Amino acid sequence: MHPTTLMYTSSLLLMFAVLLYPLLVTFTSLPLNNDWAASHAKTAVKSAFLISLAPLSLFLSTGMEAVTSSWTWMVTTTLDITLSFKFDHYSIIFIPIALYVTWSILEFATWYMHSDPLMNRFFKYLLTFLVAMLILVSANNLFQLFIGWEGVGIMSFLLIGWWHGRADANTAALQAVLYNRVGDIGLILGMAWLATNVNSWDIQQMFILSKDLDMTLPLLGLILAATGKSAQFGLHPWLPAAMEGPTPVSALLHSSTMVVAGIFLLIRMSPLMENNQTALTLCLCLGALTTMFTATCALTQNDIKKIVAFSTSSQLGLMMVTIGLNQPQLAFLHICTHAFFKAMLFLCSGSVIHSLNDEQDIRKMGGLHHLAPFTSSCLTVGSLALTGTPFLAGFFSKDAIIEALNTSHVNAWALTLTLIATSFTAIYSLRVIFFVTMGTPRFLPLSPINENNSAVINPLKRLAWGSIFGGLLVMLNINLFKTPVLTMPTELKLAALAVSVLGLLTALELATLTSKQFKVTPLRTPHHFSTSLGFVPAIIHRQVPQLSLLLGQKIASQMVDQTWLEKTGPKAIANATTPLASATSNMQQGLIKTYLTLFLMTLVLVTLISAT
Amino acid sequence: MTPTHFSISSAFLLGLMGLAFHRTHLLSALLCLEAMMLALFIALSLWSLQLDATGCSTAPMLMLAFSACEASAGLALLVATARTHGTDHMQALNLLQC
Numbered sequence: 262m263h264p265t266t267l268m269y270t271s272s273l274l275l276m277f278a279v280l281l282y283p284l285l286v287t288f289t290s291l292p293l294n295n296d297w298a299a300s301h302a303k304t305a306v307k308s309a310f311l312i313s314l315a316p317l318s319l320f321l322s323t324g325m326e327a328v329t330s331s332w333t334w335m336v337t338t339t340l341d342i343t344l345s346f347k348f349d350h351y352s353i354i355f356i357p358i359a360l361y362v363t364w365s366i367l368e369f370a371t372w373y374m375h376s377d378p379l380m381n382r383f384f385k386y387l388l389t390f391l392v393a394m395l396i397l398v399s400a401n402n403l404f405q406l407f408i409g410w411e412g413v414g415i416m417s418f419l420l421i422g423w424w425h426g427r428a429d430a431n432t433a434a435l436q437a438v439l440y441n442r443v444g445d446i447g448l449i450l451g452m453a454w455l456a457t458n459v460n461s462w463d464i465q466q467m468f469i470l471s472k473d474l475d476m477t478l479p480l481l482g483l484i485l486a487a488t489g490k491s492a493q494f495g496l497h498p499w500l501p502a503a504m505e506g507p508t509p510v511s512a513l514l515h516s517s518t519m520v521v522a523g524i525f526l527l528i529r530m531s532p533l534m535e536n537n538q539t540a541l542t543l544c545l546c547l548g549a550l551t552t553m554f555t556a557t558c559a560l561t562q563n564d565i566k567k568i569v570a571f572s573t574s575s576q577l578g579l580m581m582v583t584i585g586l587n588q589p590q591l592a593f594l595h596i597c598t599h600a601f602f603k604a605m606l607f608l609c610s611g612s613v614i615h616s617l618n619d620e621q622d623i624r625k626m627g628g629l630h631h632l633a634p635f636t637s638s639c640l641t642v643g644s645l646a647l648t649g650t651p652f653l654a655g656f657f658s659k660d661a662i663i664e665a666l667n668t669s670h671v672n673a674w675a676l677t678l679t680l681i682a683t684s685f686t687a688i689y690s691l692r693v694i695f696f697v698t699m700g701t702p703r704f705l706p707l708s709p710i711n712e713n714n715s716a717v718i719n720p721l722k723r724l725a726w727g728s729i730f731g732g733l734l735v736m737l738n739i740n741l742f743k744t745p746v747l748t749m750p751t752e753l754k755l756a757a758l759a760v761s762v763l764g765l766l767t768a769l770e771l772a773t774l775t776s777k778q779f780k781v782t783p784l785r786t787p788h789h790f791s792t793s794l795g796f797v798p799a800i801i802h803r804q805v806p807q808l809s810l811l812l813g814q815k816i817a818s819q820m821v822d823q824t825w826l827e828k829t830g831p832k833a834i835a836n837a838t839t840p841l842a843s844a845t846s847n848m849q850q851g852l853i854k855t856y857l858t859l860f861l862m863t864l865v866l867v868t869l870i871s872a873t
Numbered sequence: 874m875t876p877t878h879f880s881i882s883s884a885f886l887l888g889l890m891g892l893a894f895h896r897t898h899l900l901s902a903l904l905c906l907e908a909m910m911l912a913l914f915i916a917l918s919l920w921s922l923q924l925d926a927t928g929c930s931t932a933p934m935l936m937l938a939f940s941a942c943e944a945s946a947g948l949a950l951l952v953a954t955a956r957t958h959g960t961d962h963m964q965a966l967n968l969l970q971c
Binding site for chain 1: 874879882883886889890892893894895
């Protein structure tokens with residue numbers, strides 16, 4: 262085997278071994294020591310991150326990609342499935358970033374979940390999730406990807422419903438599973454179509470064999486899968502509801518890793534989508550609608566985690582727009598930079614929440630700039646990176662996307678929505694910073710504000726370094742596949758910055774209005790639309806179950822019980838013949854004498870007639 | 874119709890009339906039934922002479938055997954009626970009459 266491939270494969274194997282060892286230890290019946298979480302789980306992830314830097318550096322210096330196919334899982338006459346791993350540009354860069362973010366989150370979780378008696382189980386779930394995510398990212402065939410896909414879905418369910426005594430948490434976990442299931446239908450549709458038409462689930466074989474086929478149907482299936490997993494419009498309500506889980510879960514699953522699985526799938530399958538204009542336009546419009554809608558919803562939320570969740574949803578919409586522009590690599594870039602600052606925003610929220618004694622409403626925070634300076638600085642850095650401040654992490658990906666959007670033949674409506682959503686990003690980011698860090702405190706005086714724990718500071722510091730330099734580092738070391746358009750009018754070049762600054766100024770103006778009564782009778786309709794999340798959950802979560810239950814009742818009690826089993830089935834014969842039998846027996850009076858007399862009369866008549 | 878045919882038919886019809894117009898006793902109905910059987914027996918016996926066919930010669934014997942069974946069944950019913958209803962009057966047998 263070529264030494265580079267050997268290095269890639271052995272590093273991945275070592276990573277899996279290092280990550281699975283703590284999990285396997287828990288399956289033996291030995292009791293875990295108290296700091297198993299900190300000593301074993303976090304150390305495993307840290308070591309896995311350091312191991313993953315080896316293939317990364319090898320890739321950056323040689324640019325060599327590899328595919329490894331090992332154990333043959335099943336061989337049928339038409340389909341082979343082997344265990345195969347793909348070490349390409351996407352997986353080699355994503356895996357170290359995911360492990361870095363996970364390391365920071367696990368260290369934070371040792372502080373955040375400190376008082377939870379089941380903390381070891383929590384870490385076990387997080388590690389299982391991480392292993393499933395790595396399987397998904399490094400998969401070279403759709404079957405292995407599906408294993409990872411389902412794995413992250415199930416772990417998401419278990420982790421969202423962590424505090425399962427709370428009814429809202431159970432509902433949210435159920436929502437996550439149901440919406441992801443609808444997306445899974447699309448993925449299975451795509452897989453089935455590919456298995457029957459292209460006869461393979463290997464990525465390389467699919468790309469070659471599908472050159473002349475009309476790929477609209479499987480691509481629609483894959484887009485549905487991404488809609489479900491990455492919370493695009495239509496299947497989006499689960500993501501804000503998933504904030505019922507603990508903050509480390511929100512930081513890991515619902516900002517950096519799991520929700521990007523759908524976008525990652527589309528990035529992997531992007532060669533199939535290049536020539537299909539329908540799929541590209543669908544991605545574009547869906548992404549634009551998502552980013553606009555969720556940014557609108559984020560403007561009036563009061564729960565800090567919900568604002569960050571809607572921000573995640575908005576950025577996922579932006580990634581979908583990028584895929585619709587046929588720029589998968591820019592979408593991948595945005596995934597990588599987004600992981601840093603979004604995880605940091607969630608960790609800052611977690612620190613703030615714990616510091617204010619589990620207060621999540623931003624209307625009851627304030628003045629943390631002086632009381633928790635490090636956390637509020639990280640919050641500010643993360644928000645600046647999110648809005649695309651020049652030369653922070655988010656700028657390289659977001660600005661590149663907006664430039665590509667401006668200089669391509671694209672749907673004008675999608676373009677408008679994306680630009681408006683970008684300005685909304687600035688507005689709600691400023692809202693968070695204004696309510697949390699600025700002004701005077703609005704919480705109770707005896708709050709356990711504490712930033713002295715290194716388990717809080719170090720992860721925030723690491724992610725802050727990532728948010729500042731991450732974009733630059735990734736951008737310097739990769740080669741862009743598609744040549745970006747480098748000449749454009751000045752207005753287009755500055756468009757992203759201009760709309761963000763516009764949003765910022767608007768938000769500052771709105772923030773100063775909070776202490777004045779601007780209008781005596783305010784217009785409440787847009788506010789209600791935004792706060793009720795566009796009424797989508799209220800309508801869909803009631804109508805659909807009601808219709809299903811009505812249909813079920815009609816089928817079960819009316820169609821089956823009343824009709825098939827009573828009217829037209831076994832009881833049909835009884836119901837039909839009983840009236841006949843009773844009518845017949847009612848007609849017979851039992852007058853034997855009369856009957857016999859008539860018989861006699863007839864016979865006498867016959868005899869007399871024939872005798873003459 | 875030949876006179877023989879007419880006389881046998883009229884004998885059968887007289888027995889049937891007795892069965893139809895029974896007045897009081899079940900036994901009289903059974904006797905009329907026997908009379909009908911007798912007329913039929915005579916008819917079957919004379920058939921082979923009238924039709925010049927010898928194939929149906931055994932018919933009277935079969936007829937006799939079956940009518941004996943029938944008569945014994947009728948008499949058993951009479952005894953059972955007398956046992957349950959105490960009499961063989963026909964008015965007592967109105968259980969099924971509406």
